[in-house]
Amino acid sequence: MTPEFRQPFSLGDAMRRVTELPPIGERDPQGHKGTYGRVLIVAGSRGMSGAGALSGQGALRSGAGLVTVACPDVVAPIVAGVDPCYLTLWLPSDRQGRVTAQAYDKLRGRKDDVIAVGPGMGASPALRRLVLSLLAHASAPLVIDADGLNVLAGHIEPLAGRAAATILTPHPGEFSRLTGRSIAAIQADREEMAARFAKEHGVVLVLKGPGTVITDGTSLAVNDTGNPGMGTGGSGDVLTGIIAALLGQGFEPFDAARLGVYLHGRAGDLAAEDIGMISMTPVDLLAWLPQAFLELATP
Template structure:
């Protein structure tokens, strides 16, 4: 029998700490235990953090020789004092400005402050500083232990910092960012670069967190091996380059080996979405793709792509023909769409076929009163909502979704008994048991039709024999990696969803 794209990842879980993300509390709980076998006290770990940040500061901003270090009162400030002391010893001109210069620090932060003073350093109120007189600003104001909204005094400092045109390097996390969710706690530093320490924090890799973090540099402070043994990640980072290579086709392959995909949508006046979905599926290796659309959309879909089969009637026969389904692109929510959706859901329930549900398919799913947990299975079904669709599916508002994207994706997967792809910056894939954050992709993908293309990619992989989890993982990463190739060649602005078809052909064919 011809081998298809069978499950390759087995719920892919990388072993490297650099491909795992954690909650801030996990890092605080485990860093001392991880440092101890390496012979490091917590102050020694703070010194290593400062040395790491200073090293990355020199490498990232080689022209810098006059820096401003902004500090608060916690361990993040301690790291800042170590950076300042090292920079001064190196011969740079260093100014330290404090949120509260008269505050008596405690523990390791106090030790680091006293080392700075012993080096001849002084501490000035931040209000006395003219920010524009420096090359680079180091943000050591607030760390991952921040609870609740940023207080007024810190808010005023962050606001002033964000008004500067100078590059800002944040220590561990941009001050004011919730590193678990990636949401600003009232206000947040817009960092150009962030050096995160010990382990990666989940909120800095998705949603708003990616914007505030800037370029993210990871430094494990040489305790990765021990930390990795004692801490359980909240999610994994995944990119197409890191996934196992796709299997090559056997020499005697024929089109019947790679599934029969039926795409459903394209209501009157909305042909483009389903065309993108269907052609993306062809480019990802599905050999037999048939589009079921409204009669008014037939001509627009068929022009220029004769390899794509097309139909507008005999739905029950078309559903029976298929081995995999993708429903939603351009579907609409009128009477025609609702009838089509309900018949398709009934077929999925009776036949347990693999499927991808997107766009208006998700909107109709949200409106439906069916107990879909009995219809779907995380082995067979993938849902691909953007935040607006996710909010409708969970009966909440978009800010509720963006407030904790990872939690929202996990909730959707469990509630609908499916694999969920929550689209956006740092798209999240969750099957309810494990979650992944995709590191491929770029802002050029914020354009019409990208989601339709993703639906076709995932559906094609399902049709070729992948499990739903694998198809979602590979599909999201393929989608982002193809867009990264286009961005590298032509730039991000002006990228079209159909531009991804050519790099897709390259990516799905292993060398």
């Protein structure tokens, strides 16, 4: 067969399509905060303190035992003031209010069950160093979003060879930077592009937007919850916290990702039913997350 007649590579039948959600078990009566996962969220910078707070609250509303939001010290009091239930870890900051190259020293040796990094951190060589250090040395599963993803654009090799799971949560713009492909090309072939990337780099890929695709390169799910009311800055930051919390409670990475995406969208649908898509904000996703969880926990 000459090359021009070769079929294009397709994941086709080898791909397991998943539609059933993983069950949410009851909380262990003997459980305590140590049982349900210590979640570290590294997020925020001057001007984007909300990203850290929204991710932290997303994790709290999703059952995490103990949530710590690590953010530049200049925004830490603001982040701490949003919610009394998470801890804050104050990271050294530069003149722009972003983390410095010394930030990783504050995270080294911590015993977190899961680490999420990226929302609202801005772009800098120091952030790149921080993300690469986490990829190289953190033994906990990692969720990488937003600016954490952007530092990997054009340098995705550090994703390879991690012992623990890595979940990436790009929107199409971020996935375009990661892959070097146009947003249009990605949107035209979302499932194939996501699955191929996940397989090649050994990650769980959450390609966001209507019909979010979740795949580990072997299994694939397309989410059917969510609505355009969620097209408001900060919705994705909430999702990062939700997925991190589910990982911390022991869900397998692929399951944590697809369950988190489902619940996030369902919270958005419940909010839209009640207050409408126009007025809802990511804070409402937090408010309706309990109802979304209750629906799944109560048959």
